[in-house]
Amino acid sequence: MVLNINITASPKIIVALDFYEKKTAMKIVDILDPSIFYLKIGKEMFTILGYKFIKELNQLGFSIFLDLKFHDIPNTVFNATKAAADLGIWMLSIHASGGKKMLMSAKKAVKSFKKQAPLLIAVTALTSLKEKELHEIGVNMSLYEYILILSKLSYNCGLDGIVCPGKEAKKIKLLLGDQFKIVTPGVRLSTDNLYDQSNIITPVQAKESRIDYIVIGRSITLAKCPKKKLDVIIKSIR
Numbered sequence: 660m661v662l663n664i665n666i667t668a669s670p671k672i673i674v675a676l677d678f679y680e681k682k683t684a685m686k687i688v689d690i691l692d693p694s695i696f697y698l699k700i701g702k703e704m705f706t707i708l709g710y711k712f713i714k715e716l717n718q719l720g721f722s723i724f725l726d727l728k729f730h731d732i733p734n735t736v737f738n739a740t741k742a743a744a745d746l747g748i749w750m751l752s753i754h755a756s757g758g759k760k761m762l763m764s765a766k767k768a769v770k771s772f773k774k775q776a777p778l779l780i781a782v783t784a785l786t787s788l789k790e791k792e793l794h795e796i797g798v799n800m801s802l803y804e805y806i807l808i809l810s811k812l813s814y815n816c817g818l819d820g821i822v823c824p825g826k827e828a829k830k831i832k833l834l835l836g837d838q839f840k841i842v843t844p845g846v847r848l849s850t851d852n853l854y855d856q857s858n859i860i861t862p863v864q865a866k867e868s869r870i871d872y873i874v875i876g877r878s879i880t881l882a883k884c885p886k887k888k889l890d891v892i893i894k895s896i897r
């Protein structure tokens with residue numbers, strides 16, 4: 660049975676399908692109403708099931724966030740972005756740290772798709788990343804400063820938004836405005852297992868920060884009853 664609850668207010672929910680098998684993924688897909696929930700296909704499912712799975716989910720009416728986080732030389736990112744846009748996806752991620760030329764080449768790649776172009780969203784910092792780890796890779800600034808630099812770069816390159824950890828999202832939203840979309844993973848209810856995430860927020864905090872989309876994976880997909888879990892999440896932000 661499809662979970663059919665009326666939520667129109669932000670944040671909208673993107674369910675991360677991080678599964679090894681299609682059969683398991685479809686158990687979650689089957690309880691979701693495509694007019695309410697978006698689906699995120701990441702490296703794991705795309706590597707296993709490829710573009711055909713995207714097409715199948717599209718046919719079921721779902722808008723797909725293809726989260727492959729492109730990070731390569733501009734020419735490769737241009738061609739990969741064009742290929743991804745050809746699949747009819749709704750949103751695509753690339754790494755902001757790939758730099759200005761790379762971001763601009765992704766933007767150029769979707770230009771000819773006009774209104775059908777996917778939203779281009781740049782990953783600032785992974786929500787699993789701790790400030791200490793940032794310093795370990797030679798970036799000697801605070802996590803917020805790092806996210807701010809990459810957010811401004813993405814904004815200036817004409818991207819549609821960023822993937823940004825929840826705690827930093829509020830200030831970025833105020834600074835860059837409502838048109839620039841914020842997508843936040845690392846969302847957990849206070850009673851949830853964190854797994855490998857370190858920078859987490861609750862759905863209610865996401866709403867207070869005016870985050871546009873929250874990405875939720877294991878809290879829902881590994882819950883004893885995913886439907887009940889979705890219900891609790893939705894009620895908390897309605």
Ligand code: C5P
Binds near residue numbers: 787
């Ligand atoms: O299971 P969980 O809710 O932690 O899933 C989060 C999802 O969001 C994963 O698919 C992960 O790849 C993705 N993601 C993230 N942090 C980012 C960008 C994407 O956790 N900065």
